[in-house]
Amino acid sequence: MRIGILTGGGDVPGLNPCIRSIVLSAIDLGWDVTGFRKGWQGFLNIDPGDPASIAAFTYRLDREAVRGIDRMGGTILHTSRTDPRTVKEGDRTDHVLCVLKALGIDAMITLGGDGTLRFSAHLSAQGFPVISVPKTMDNDVHGTDYCIGFSTAVSRSVEAINALRTTTESHERIAVIELFGRRSGETALLAGFLAQVDRTIIAEVPADLDILLPLLAADRASRPSNYAVCVISEGARLSTDAAADGSDIAQSATKRGKAxxxxxxxxxIEERTGIGTVVQELAYLMRAGEPDAMDRMVGFAFGGLAVQLLQRGEYGRMVALIDGNYQHVPIDTLLAGTKSVDVSALYDSGVYRARLLRVEGMPMFLY
Structure with missing residues (x-):
């Protein structure tokens, strides 16, 4: 069998361990593995009749190619945010299928977030064998409790939040630390809880500044060192914000029309309270660098499970972690809903704090 691998969407630590696991597991079965560069965009850049384009966007993955990559962040296959159905030339699903046939690919394993895996589900619906692997630092793929990259993003965030305490305290200010999370506030919720910040604003709950700002001022005044820390999801809304359709936050940072x-x-905070602030967008630092132990473990496990499913002929599946157990679900499961914070169970919206202390009977990541 000849299988293909690609990574799509934003990079996260843990992708390379997953790639290594897939390759070594496939080689042990006597299979060949082809890596596709730059996600689904790589397919669109391949002309099946042009060997140069094939060479530019694919390469054979063997033991030597994946040696030591588990210690590296990012993805050796590189990535893009392309859906072949929505490019300006129109739906190019047929081109993707043509490339797969021309290169003799029998099955695909795709590593990605919501966008990448939606096209994977579409490709599966066309009858092509696909196994998908969920990854996103926001942990917002519906159908799995855990996505590769989430643990490292939380770990990086906690380290940075605690490091910023020193300058915030030195200047007696209020720190406002913005974390990635357009649709889901889960990363901010857990990072804020683990760093024990004063207030956490998540994407699911609008912040009423008439309530939040007095709380932050009181938090600052309650400390002899006279500072406070607030974490906020990038997709959060303030009571002072005009109604928006969400299109601005979907743009890259350089294309957004507002701060x-x-x-x-x-x-x-400064206008209403007169208190100075320290503002920090952690942004890409949350997904930079090598994976932590959790994302290495999940990456290895997801990769091995994906190959096992192909070996058994169980196509059209997404590997998943559910209630702490490795499982797999139909590949189109993510289309059935959206994953966000269970506000009633995990968040106190009246005081803008996580509610994570009732843990008996809950899985490790508290979902």
Whole structure:
């Protein structure tokens, strides 16, 4: 059998361990593995009749190619945010299928977030064998409790939040630390709880500044060192924000028409309370560098399970972690809903704090 691998969407630590696991597991079965560069965009750049384009966007993955990559962050296959159905030339699903046939690919394993895996489900619906692997630092793929990259993003965030305490305290200010999370506030919720910040604003609950700002001022005044820390999801909304359709936050940072929510919150703090702020967008630092132990473990396990499913002929599946157990679900499961914070169970919206202390009977990541 000849299988293909690609990574799509934003990179996260843990992708390379998963790639290594897939390759070594496949080689042990006597299979060949082809890596596709730059996600689904790589397919669109391949002309099946042009060997140069094939060479530019594919390469054979063997033991030597994946040696030591588990210690590296990012993805050796590189990535893109392309859905072949929505490019300006129109739906190019047929081109993807043509490339797969021309290169003799019998099955695909795709590593990605919601966007990448939606096309994977579409490709599976066309009858092509696909196994998908969920990854996203926001942990917002519906159908799995855990996505590769989440643990490292939380770990990086906690380290940075605690490091920023020193300068915030030295200047007796209020720190506003913005984390990635457009649709889900899960990363901010857990990072804020583990760093024990004063207040955490998540994407699911709008922040009423008439309530939040007095709380932050009181938090600062309650400390002899006279500072406070607030974490906020990039997709959070403030009571002072005009109604929006969400299109701005979907743009890259350089194309957005207004300041990020962290900046907007800091301005309101200074204007209404007179207290100075420290503003920090952690952004890409959350997904930079090598994976932590959890993302290495999940990456290895997801990769091995994906190959096992192909070996058994169980196509059209997404590997998953559910209630702490490795499982797999139909590949189109993510289309059935959206994954976000269970506010009633995990968050106190009245005081903008995580509610994570009732843990008996819950899995490790508290979902």
């Amino acid at each position: 990020g929510v962290g900046q907007r919150l800091a301005r309101q």
